[in-house]
Amino acid sequence: MSPRTKEQYEVIRSEKEALILDTALSLFAKNGFLSTPVSLIAKEAGISKGLMYNYFKSKEELLYKIIIGKFELFMNYLKVSDINNVQKHEIINFIDGNLLLLKQDPDFYKLYFSLSFQPSVFALLEKDFMRILETIAATINNYYSTTGFENSFAKTRFLLAVFDGIGIHYIMDPIGFPLDETRNMIINLL
Amino acid sequence: MSPRTKEQYEVIRSEKEALILDTALSLFAKNGFLSTPVSLIAKEAGISKGLMYNYFKSKEELLYKIIIGKFELFMNYLKVSDINNVQKHEIINFIDGNLLLLKQDPDFYKLYFSLSFQPSVFALLEKDFMRILETIAATINNYYSTTGFENSFAKTRFLLAVFDGIGIHYIMDPIGFPLDETRNMIINLL
Amino acid sequence: MSPRTKEQYEVIRSEKEALILDTALSLFAKNGFLSTPVSLIAKEAGISKGLMYNYFKSKEELLYKIIIGKFELFMNYLKVSDINNVQKHEIINFIDGNLLLLKQDPDFYKLYFSLSFQPSVFALLEKDFMRILETIAATINNYYSTTGFENSFAKTRFLLAVFDGIGIHYIMDPIGFPLDETRNMIINLL
Amino acid sequence: MSPRTKEQYEVIRSEKEALILDTALSLFAKNGFLSTPVSLIAKEAGISKGLMYNYFKSKEELLYKIIIGKFELFMNYLKVSDINNVQKHEIINFIDGNLLLLKQDPDFYKLYFSLSFQPSVFALLEKDFMRILETIAATINNYYSTTGFENSFAKTRFLLAVFDGIGIHYIMDPIGFPLDETRNMIINLL
DNA sequence: AATGAATGAGTCTTCATTCAT
């Protein structure tokens, strides 16, 4: 019998890769990265431990791919037409976009926050995290300063902090936390 | 040399216990709870591993005692004279008190936040965390509702979230983060 | 296109088999047998892992075939016209033949020596090694005893040892080692 | 009960360390470094796997310590009174010393030779091996050149090669190999 | 003849905890 075609192999690979990524994200979010053994990921995904290493070089690479993949989605919401003249509605779009992701993919945010407090693991991702954070900060800062606010720097840092605070409280208590009301309170800070 | 009295022994014991607690907090904050071996704590504290287990039943108990000890300090700032009629200056006092602790003891906050995202460890502390959070929430909620704000529940949750956001951003970047300016922005939310 | 004939298939098969054998020898020599994964051999040879097992039952069989194949070449140089009356020039021919192989195929010698010290692997080959060694030893011993040397046994063992010593030092440092000068020193021992 | 004294601990440590080193040397010699699992060393030494790591940082460090320890012994035999004027009897002493060690500690030589052909492992030790080899080579070379031999370089390399050849053949067949007769043949090369 | 996904046994290593002294 002839071997599978390249396309068939690709389908298998991309489906299984997605399965592993999803399973791992869910477990990392639930138990934390360090407390999730590769063996558990494999078991939950219904594959052998060895196969994981056929798809990802290491547990850390698996983590990295999860994060990077989501980051792209994340950044799609921060498209401004003119970086030197950021409009209020663009910031609002960004906020709304992220609140949407927060609702749709709380696991990712849980993982994201948990990693921020795990220095041994965080090192892997620090550069990417920083690059993104700085882009966001620059955009918001530009909005505040061109809109005529004084102390745009502090306002920017404050807004980012508020945003993370909301995120954390939401994922800790998605049912009880009043996300929609707080959304308006954030907008009021603009 | 006369043998030590019971009191002297107890002084030694409590001093050594404090030493272990401090050392452990510092290491947990720096490396994370799971990434800090008991052997390292013992080494840094200048004692043997065995002795650690003489003072604390387990690594988890050590963690627990660290957290509980700090909580008491923490709650000292939330003393209101009348829980049914909370004054603005009392809330401000609470905020300022906590910002002070944040500056003085960033390690504890780092540990506190990191544990929040480590469910396997968090379980130990969840009850205590909740009890405290609810006390604080009730107090703030009372302030908002007696002061005549509408939607005091959402406002309360928002304030708590903002507070944590600030805390996180400060401990991630204690030098760059404009803590004093943001303090005023928090007060403005009251 | 007409289908390939049986002969064409066999040509392909034996060419591919040779490719695998060569690739494997080169990698075994460079990294050692145990440190060379089958996957690497396949990759370097440009074929799939599965196909390797189509040609060779196991990694060990692959090794075995490499060694045995070279042994035949090796023994071609030890053809004496009369085993009961070995001539000096025949021994010299053998020495020169082997020095030539040593220069032309250092990888094989490297592998050969490395296996001699890997009992778990060596077991496979021990019989064949011994058979060959004994043939050589018998021939040399005959030369020494018929030529009238006393203690031909010790002289034989010495010569064989010297020969291996030279081989090892040459493959460890093919550029620096004075192979041609030492050749004469070996001849002087005859 | 009071803890053991420092001396008592030291006795325990050095005895157990020696036990592990001895056991490991014997197994490495018998099976090869790569084919000897740490678990087997532990089992043979009658200790737990974990304890091995209390004494040695890694399997590789264990190997390193074995080799380095023996090297010192080894070099004791190559003490010449004047490096610029090496006497024949000093070379003979060196040869005899090493033949003695060869007889007494064939395991070490087995390991030494096997490592020389295991590039992945050899890297660890290459520097130390080279340093020693160069010292020996320089000494012998000095002997040959001051004694008036021409082509002392080639003679030195030859002698070293012969010596290793003898070593290898002896450890492969300690009973059958005529070590004492060959000793005289080596001396004749001086 | 050929592919590479999949498995599982085996290897090194870490670390919380126990225990004899």
Next chain:
DNA sequence: AATGAATGAAGACTCATTCAT
């Protein structure tokens, strides 16, 4: 009160080999 040797369970990772296609 104090030490550190010792254990054992668990975890990340590798790799020869099998097998469906």
